[in-house]
Amino acid sequence: MTSREVLTAIVKDKHCPERMGLHESFWQDTQGEWEKQGLPPGVNILDYFNLDVREIQGSLFRTTSIPVDEQVLDEDGQTVIKVNGWGARFREWKNRPGVPEHLSFDLDNETVWKKKYRDNLLTLDLRRFPDVEKLKENYRAGMASDRFCVYYQLIIFEIMRKAMGDLILLEAMYLNPRWIHDFCDVVTNAIILHLEFMIREVGTPDGIWLYEDMGYTKAPFVSPALYQEFIFPYHRRVADFIHSYNLPFIMHSCGKIRPLLPHLVAAGVDGLQALEAKAGQHVVEMAEATRNKIAFMGNLDIRAFESNDPKTLEAEIVPKLAAVKKKKIPYVFYSDHSIPKSVNLETYRYALELHKKYGRY
Amino acid sequence: MEDILKKIARCVEKGKIAREFPHPAELAGQDGVYELTKQALESGVPPHEILSQGLIAGMNIVGELFQAGEVFLPDVLVSARALSMGMMHLKPYFHSGAIKHKGKVVIGTVQGDLHDIGKHVVSLFFEGGGWDVIDIGVNVSAQKFLEAVVEHRPQAVGLSALLTTTMVNMEHITGMIKSAHPGTKVVIGGAPVSQSFADRIGADCYSPDPQGALEFLNRSCS
Numbered sequence: 001m002t003s004r005e006v007l008t009a010i011v012k013d014k015h016c017p018e019r020m021g022l023h024e025s026f027w028q029d030t031q032g033e034w035e036k037q038g039l040p041p042g043v044n045i046l047d048y049f050n051l052d053v054r055e056i057q058g059s060l061f062r063t064t065s066i067p068v069d070e071q072v073l074d075e076d077g078q079t080v081i082k083v084n085g086w087g088a089r090f091r092e093w094k095n096r097p098g099v100p101e102h103l104s105f106d107l108d109n110e111t112v113w114k115k116k117y118r119d120n121l122l123t124l125d126l127r128r129f130p131d132v133e134k135l136k137e138n139y140r141a142g143m144a145s146d147r148f149c150v151y152y153q154l155i156i157f158e159i160m161r162k163a164m165g166d167l168i169l170l171e172a173m174y175l176n177p178r179w180i181h182d183f184c185d186v187v188t189n190a191i192i193l194h195l196e197f198m199i200r201e202v203g204t205p206d207g208i209w210l211y212e213d214m215g216y217t218k219a220p221f222v223s224p225a226l227y228q229e230f231i232f233p234y235h236r237r238v239a240d241f242i243h244s245y246n247l248p249f250i251m252h253s254c255g256k257i258r259p260l261l262p263h264l265v266a267a268g269v270d271g272l273q274a275l276e277a278k279a280g281q282h283v284v285e286m287a288e289a290t291r292n293k294i295a296f297m298g299n300l301d302i303r304a305f306e307s308n309d310p311k312t313l314e315a316e317i318v319p320k321l322a323a324v325k326k327k328k329i330p331y332v333f334y335s336d337h338s339i340p341k342s343v344n345l346e347t348y349r350y351a352l353e354l355h356k357k358y359g360r361y
Numbered sequence: 362m363e364d365i366l367k368k369i370a371r372c373v374e375k376g377k378i379a380r381e382f383p384h385p386a387e388l389a390g391q392d393g394v395y396e397l398t399k400q401a402l403e404s405g406v407p408p409h410e411i412l413s414q415g416l417i418a419g420m421n422i423v424g425e426l427f428q429a430g431e432v433f434l435p436d437v438l439v440s441a442r443a444l445s446m447g448m449m450h451l452k453p454y455f456h457s458g459a460i461k462h463k464g465k466v467v468i469g470t471v472q473g474d475l476h477d478i479g480k481h482v483v484s485l486f487f488e489g490g491g492w493d494v495i496d497i498g499v500n501v502s503a504q505k506f507l508e509a510v511v512e513h514r515p516q517a518v519g520l521s522a523l524l525t526t527t528m529v530n531m532e533h534i535t536g537m538i539k540s541a542h543p544g545t546k547v548v549i550g551g552a553p554v555s556q557s558f559a560d561r562i563g564a565d566c567y568s569p570d571p572q573g574a575l576e577f578l579n580r581s582c583s
Contacts, residue, residue: 079500092475098474098523098524098527099474100475167478171435171439171442174376174384174385174435175382175384216479218569218570219433220433222434223435278552302525303553306525342525342526
């Protein structure tokens with residue numbers, strides 16, 4: 001079976017084909033480190049490791065109200081201060097990954113939302129796409145391959161966090177619910193409008209992969225009740241749109257989102273990734289709770305990879321794959337985060353060997 | 362008197378900031394922390410009792426519920442906002458020395474890490490628990506932590522890290538603080554941190570949640 005056939009069976013049909021899927025994300029500095037350890041320079045790392053999924057480059061359209069890329073405001077030797085199209089300022093590292101520092105948010109109340117930001121999102125705006133012609137080329141190349149190709153995008157909760165920051169957002173859910181509902185409604189319509197344009201003008205991919213970080217290690221950012229009130233209706237609307245094209249809806253979320261799982265299934269999520277293990281989540285327990293109604297991707301504890309100890313890696317991967325196989329869980333082999341440079345190339349190669357050996361249904 | 366203190370505590374717990382705020386629905390149209398604290402002072406309730414039996418008591422309930430996973434971050438933030446309304450009225454009493462903080466805590470995110478949300482939430486709990494919090498920011502070097510200890514003479518220092526790649530810096534910072542100021546307690550927290558890591562680097566306390574860290578401060582430092 002091709003990558004496309006395997007992933008379609010798992011994520012769209014929730015079946016277990018001949019093998020478990022295989023995919024991974026890598027921190028931006030991992031490849032450079034691995035080149036020092038013997039990875040051929042400049043290779044496409046996804047092709048090199050024969051991973052199943054391809055994000056169609058250029059499909060990440062701008063979801064900020066003002067459709068511009070982040071602008072650099074200031075920098076020092078190590079960090080850079082940027083402002084995004086919501087007027088939010090962040091400080092981030094220049095040459096390494098990490099979570100940015102939140103400095104200030106222009107969008108801190110409903111009046112500013114209505115006055116400066118809301119109306120920009122009401123219509124199709126082609127400035128949101130970096131390069132439509134290039135996107136078409138990338139789409140054609142991706143679909144000509146046998147990989148499972150997805151459009152990828154941030155969605156509602158993640159967009160709100162970038163627009164107004166965690167603190168303003170989470171407070172406003174209680175203190176100004178009308179504003180948050182309006183924000184979610186407008187942003188959801190904008191996402192659908194622009195996805196629709198891509199599908200119509202560029203083409204239909206194999207799936208839509210949406211990024212929505214809704215948890216941290218201990219809990220979801222919001223209670224299931226707040227999720228149900230503020231986020232669920234808009235996830236449902238996005239899911240209905242995606243399903244109207246007979247496509248699967250894959251959602252990424254870091255952190256502990258187990259308490260939200262029944263709501264995500266009800267919203268129409270088809271595949272859930274990354275299932276952070278250190279947040280106390282286990283793919284088998286989650287699959288049993290959902291009766292295999294959705295596919296799972298991830299849950300291989302990144303700390304086992306970072307140990308660079310084959311025995312520790314085996315202890316994490318082998319029993320989990322055995323349980324996935326026994327319970328017939330539609331599953332994609334994937335760490336529970338991205339692979340940082342502290343994971344040795346040899347370790348990752350060994351993980352792939354374990355997938356090959358134990359990742360067949 | 363007891364009644365109004367209980368009301369203040371309940372308003373902090375429920376996030377009832379002031380009368381004008383409709384949240385929570387069950388207390389809509391009623392006085393919030395802002396009005397009740399003012400009324401308590403006007404009716405002669407000692408400020409330290411308002412602080413300990415009203416504001417801190419309410420925040421303590423939120424901390425316990427948060428620790429138990431029964432409330433979530435939005436609840437904590439709105440409760441902290443409500444508490445800050447009461448603190449506004451008590452500010453003059455802190456300045457005059459009529460009421461005092463339990464002690465000082467210097468808090469920062471360790472070098473290599475720009476993450477600030479976790480630190481912010483922990484600070485809210487420490488402040489809500491009656492501690493004077495000196496937040497020295499993110500990407501803080503061992504030297505800057507040491508300078509802050511010298512300047513503020515805190516009972517404890519809180520170190521936060523989000524990444525496995527940055528938590529290793531906690532060891533160096535803890536070592537430097539402990540060798541220069543052995544009496545200063547070091548409290549660590551963050552997603553990748555564990556009790557075994559805290560034991561290994563010689564930190565005095567690891568807590569997976571803010572309430573546990575606050576309880577350590579109350580138990581060991583005040």
